[in-house]
Amino acid sequence: MRDVAIVSFAQSNTAREDRNEVEILIPVVQEAVKRSGLPRGEIGFTCSGSSDFLQGQPFAFVMALDGVGAWPPVKESHVEMDGAWALYEAWVKIQTGEVDSALVYAFGKTSSGDVAEVQALQLDPYCVTPLWPDADSIAALQARLYLEGSARTERDLADVAVRSRRDAMDNPHAVASGATDAETLLAEPYRCSPLRDHDCPMTSDGATAMVIVAGDLATRLSERPVWIRGIDHRIDPPALGVRDLSRAPSAERAASRAGVLEAPVDFAEIDAPYTHQELILREAFGLSDGVRINPSGGSLCARTLMSSGLNRIGDAALRIARGEGDRALAHATQGPCLQQNLVCVLEGE
């Protein structure tokens, strides 16, 4: 396999964007391309992730082409998934040898729709969507199963929120942050039991861009390229009533295929929109308690649908590039209750 490194990453996240997707994307793509050290015209492949349902219009990604330098014509593809899977497709393209570099981007205006309701369209269209369960209720069913099947309590969930919000204070792209304590949070009423507001994601609007490059070109472009040592993704069956929602088998499998346990990780950026999901995923990855989790504050504190998974990978890469850790696990999820998971192992020089 060719060694591929992340050489630049840029993002923008705010609670509500009034700009259109192109206007949000342009500065982010320009920053990522500038930081990569490669002229836009020399980047071999372009791949993006988004979903039409966020804005309620088909072909939203077609308009986005205006803002990413698709002239002269580019080798380009798009996945109707989180940008992390666009990164995977770009990584594969580089492995074929056809290109040596790729621009990966993702965007989403989560705030324009009622996102808790929009996500009901991700469920069984025949037997579940017509009941219109909101996304938090679906996650709460998983949370209860997990808590009642383990030694964890609602306090453990609150601890995840406290830590995430404190770490998010150093992350300008987090939408929620601040110092608080578990007691204060646990005194709040349930949003949908057993979950309270602090257990649920702060949705945000934004865009993300990243440049990845193969082999020696990466070492020429960047003093500390962040190598993608392993990357894999898997999916579990769809039916919520069939799955064991207290586990994420596809995350376990992706982690082992990506080689997570081949050496200790210094920290992990886990795409867990809900606090209980971080605990489920930490168990899936077999991470010891000493590993720092979500130094960026994670998707709990800023969740732009279709790009928050790519943001976890980007945040992890930034931290390694700054020398704050040599090996990290970065994860992205998709689908209801962690149905589909991507894991990548990042290493500095």
Add this chain to the structure above:
Amino acid sequence: MSEEAAPVTYIVTPVRLEYDHSAGNAATLFLRGLAQRKIIGTRTGPGQPVLVPPRGADPRTAELALEAVEVSDKGTIVSYSIVRVPSENIHFELPYVCINILLDGADVPFFHVLQNCPLDEVRIGMRARAHWVPDEQLAPTIASIEYFEPIDEPDVPFDRIREHT
């Protein structure tokens, strides 16, 4: 055995999603311009091509194009089609003519509808002008231009507009 013999073979699952849509800067410039009976394009900077309708970027350079430039509501038809199929949001009597018109001052054609022109007289190179709704009905919507209609000016030769057809 069952109350009604015939099996259920389909279901209807209505979906209705409500969005609070924000137009973005470019569309806001354009639509607020229409509310004042002006057609506003945008460009990346002085001397750059004027894009109508503005979508926020000059796609060739992927730079933000938000500098407002007013263009004429007159222009040259560079392509057209006679439409005989109803469409969700166009309420003209069928058949009607839809046109790509290069407005004077703009560098990309603008798509709209032509009226008050016999179907067999529509041609590439023809001059036409916007027919606005009455002033009191002007609003930040594409409907502020009701349609385009022919004007009595000589046709523009094909060679001068070839690259736009």
Add this chain to the structure above:
Amino acid sequence: MAIRCGVVGIGQTKYDAKRIDVSMPGLVREAALRALEDADLTFADVDAVVIGKAPDMFEGVMLPENYLADAVGASGKPLLRVHTAGSVGGSTAIVAMSLIQAGIHDRVLTLSWEKQSESNAMWGLTLSPPFSVAVVAGAGGYFAPLIRSYIQRSGAPEDVGIRTALKDRQNALKNPYAHLRIEGIDFDQIANSPMLWDPIRYLESCPSSDGACAMVVAREELALKAPRPPAWVLATAMRSEPNQFPGRDAVNPQAGQLAARDLYKQAGIGNPRREIDCAEIYVPFSWFEAMWMENLGFAALNEGWKMVYEGATALDGDLPVNMSGGVLSSNAIGASGMVRFAEAAMQVRRQAGEHQLDDVKIAMGHAYGGGSQYFALCLFGVEKP
């Protein structure tokens, strides 16, 4: 050199206005099973699944492939969902091929589909949000002016579209999967069919279909062991360009030209007209065959229409095009691009039954999407590259 990849299994559903006999899982299953049976494989032999589909608004399900995971044997495996507008069926196949060429998987099931009868294609394609800055007149409303421009430039006679549609509709009578199979179709029937978006008549336009198409692609060593001869992937190419900008030629788009040149360079093809034996290309409105002949370098500028006139693109011509009846005869939007690739591969594997040509060594699959902006191309060969 990337690892060689061959198509070892192809499956298609019957394309129809409404497939009310199946659920969405059942529809994709039908194509997936046929592809596996053609390759004499089961779901357990498949390492990964790549699914393609056009806008999810047609079915009203967000990321429906998550719900379809067990229907296509994806549990515990990687599953990717590609969406590049109309070209998606082609680009999905290319993504699947790249998983083989990169040495990541040995066998990949790729599938693309649309079940448009869950809603209605015209509604899906004319959705315009508030604050839209342009009038929306549907696909035909966008493409008809481009055809008008082509006629103006090339001086092509007005009946080129009718002749193309007649050829494709007669071919469809030799394709059991085709949606529109109009017995006794003739020139006048097409010429007299109602004009929709001038100059496009009803029988010069594609239908809206439910349907799915699947292929199994495999690594060289496994492709050689397949029960039927593989269609070897000689070259793939994808290019995209923005929708509207000063000087853009949407009639003869640069992205299509560059994709074709890249394809021919990879496959070492100097004269595509002579060296390629046949092509399945994406023609949703009849005139696009003439336009794509030029865009793909089979004909000189402004002379693509002559190939239709001289019968060059007929079944007995020197470059048969759309032997299957093409998009004019079946159009499940998400699947149509892959159907082009599959039908080209079927010609190379001598699997096309009644519409099988003699002695096909190299066949092209072509798909486009958006405002003539997204292009996905593939060349299949009898011989390994």
Add this chain to the structure above:
Amino acid sequence: MAEGSGGEVLRGPHVLEYPYRRSLGPALGRFFTGLRDRRFEGIRSRSAGVIVPPQEYDPDTSEALDEFVEVGPAGAIVSWTWVTRPRKKQPLDHPFAYALIRLDGADASLLHVVDVGDESRLATGVRVKPRWAVERGGGIRDIECFELEETE
């Protein structure tokens, strides 16, 4: 930033709406026909036992499934959550629970709503039974909701 009257960006409602019409195939056809006739049909699978609602393919092996098994009508709550402010489209207009319910004879659970008046009466394992809608034949909402088994 924006020329002309008022600088801020235009905002307004956009509605995406369609009455999707879904053909059912063998498994869902049988399930919804059963619901119309106030019966629950599950399907036997090798990897997950009896699944409700019945699906056409095994969740793990993907093999086709065709052995239907009548289950329920009552069952036990496997997991639940409480909706304090129901949304317009949700099945009940007063606070209720979404729950995963394992019907008697089934191994997998069915997602539906439970009407019990007050959250305190709910717990994993509580027995519930269906309250059938008057008008039926339209799918999953032929079950108006579930209610506690002991209520008459």
